[in-house]
Amino acid sequence: MSNENVLLSIKDLHASVEEKNILKGLNLDIKPGEVHAIMGPNGAGKSTTGYVLSGRDGYEVDSGSATLDGQDLFDMDVEERARAGLFLAFQYPVEIPGVSNLEFLKVSVDSQREARGEEALTSAEFLKLAKEACKQVNLPVSFLKRGVNEGFSGGEKKRNEIMQMILLKPKLCILDETDSGLDIDAMQVVANGVNSQRDSERSFIVVTHYQRLLDYIKPDFVHVLADGKIVKSGDASLAKELEAQGYAWLQTEPTEDEIED
């Protein structure tokens, strides 16, 4: 079934939202340590991919499979997938008023540690880690005391997502248009945070609309997602090509589905 060298394996995935087919035969293999960028026009199914993999309510898998480390993702609850090492950085992080960031982070980390049979960190140990993570994404330590995303600017919310990623140490990170709404400075901070977490084990899916994020997070592979499937794959140079020419040229070549239709 799954290749031992593959972290994430998506096979012929079809998925729908409110009975509308969005993913129509997605295939993707990601090995440990690789960074894959997924680009594509609006409505291609980029964000849907992240939600389907993480198990959000309302995103129905119609057929196909996805495994993480050989485990069937679609057989697990949302929180089980997270504990198995899947992390989704949100495009629009939601606020949880009154719940301090520190509390939220510790409960998250404790939940994952518990699932792995590890002891909970003491408050002091955790606080130290959290402060370091703050520094890495350039957020003042005072943000730990504030409510989760409560009153944060767009950039602060995105940096907060990366901070969560740093503390949770996932195997696979899906960054869902993390660059949207960020200026160059903020994007650099976010990218540095991501880059600091790159190693030979951890893999990334960077979902983005624009090439500019990929100047800072260098991908190993770039895929173009259009109408629910990958229509073109290449290396980092493909992103440049897309930036120069847009997506329209891809759609002039009819896909197999369209020929069948």
Add this chain to the structure above:
Amino acid sequence: MTEQIDKALAREYEAGFVSAVESETFEPGLDEDVIRRISEVKGEPEWMLEWRLKAFRVWQEMEEPDWAHLSYPKIDLQSVSYYSAPKSMKDKPKSLDEVDPELLRTYEKLGIPLVEQQMLAGIAVDAVFDSVSVVTTFREKLEEAGVIFCPISEAVHKYPDLIKKYIGSVVPTKDNYFAALNCAVFTDGSFVYIPKGTRCPMELSTYFRINEQNTGQFERTLIIADEGSHVSYLEGCTAPQRDENQLHAAVVELVALDNAEIKYSTVQNWYPGDEDGKGGIYNFVTKRGICHTNAKISWTQVETGSAVTWKYPSCVLKGDNSIGEFYSVALTRGRQQADTGTKMIHIGKNTKSTIISKGISAGKSNNSYRGLVRMNPGAEGARNFTQCDSLLIGDQCGAHTFPYVESRNPSAIVEHEATTSKVSDDQMFLCRQRGVDPEKAVSMIVNGFCKEVFKELPMEFAVEAGKLLEISLEGSVG
């Protein structure tokens, strides 16, 4: 989503056990004779009996109120027993060693060890079991500071002057139907007196437990903080899980003399009934405090229990510059109904009041906030701030707000803010995507919503309140 939340909220009522304690219980029924018998059992002086009988006659002329946003079958007060006491209490135990071990075990099971060595330092407890006070801890230590903390039945004998002067002075006999009933049949409760200029050296608390079947609990608490004194008082309540409804009609009176401060906190966890609304406590409580010059009274309540709650802890801000505060969390689920809030009566100049109310509704429950802010003509420069937030969980529950504002002084300022929100799918998904159980996620979100109120609770109670909402982290970090 809703299913997960329901599961998260459908936790067991842990205090639902019954203790095997032999009791002496009156036959159900209410007439003058029953009142005379209560008074006799307590060995009360004549004046106390007269006061009860007067109240009873007043009560007979009154009608049960029906203005609250509550619906429940009419309570048959003739089917209730008005007195029940463990037999072992007949010859009053002189010390803890003489208290029935089954009683001590009951409180221990509820997490309230009454053996002083085992207690969290700094809290004195009066344990009320059905109609009597079982034990009051740390009395000697308190006496050294001149603080009186004893069952009110004992205070009637020992401190008749204080009782005569203050009982019924804040909540008059004829105040309302349930208060009048309580005046006639009250059995026990706590009495506190803090002398002038004294800061009470420890937290005082009373734990009320209803055990016997078909009994009502009618306790009465009177706290007097003399000039310049300070006291923090906590109240907790639980009852066994029973299929029939039981009545709890308490009266609490607080007197804060000049420059005194009283902080009164409640964690109310009476049995709420089952998911279909069978059983549970009917909780009809009158709580009121009076503030003299520069005095302050602060009510904090966390209400998670009872089938029906009718409760409006209030402040009469009589003295100039006095301050009243009300912080409330009311959680209803299943078929629970709560109609709760406060009254702030501004009489003195430059009086201030703050109301923070957090209502959380889940299941098929109904949760109402009802609050009155009255600025009397003499309340020059008075101010009130009210914030009233509702959180809905699921789509079959109700949240209601009934604010009443009466301002008869043009210089008074009244502010009211209200919000209604829902635990959103986005919030749940974020928590779960980070590896958090749905149950834990709900309690964390609800806890966050209540934070402003929880921070007003004394530490030990904040922990208990957090536990009630299944939160483990609150207070341990940051």
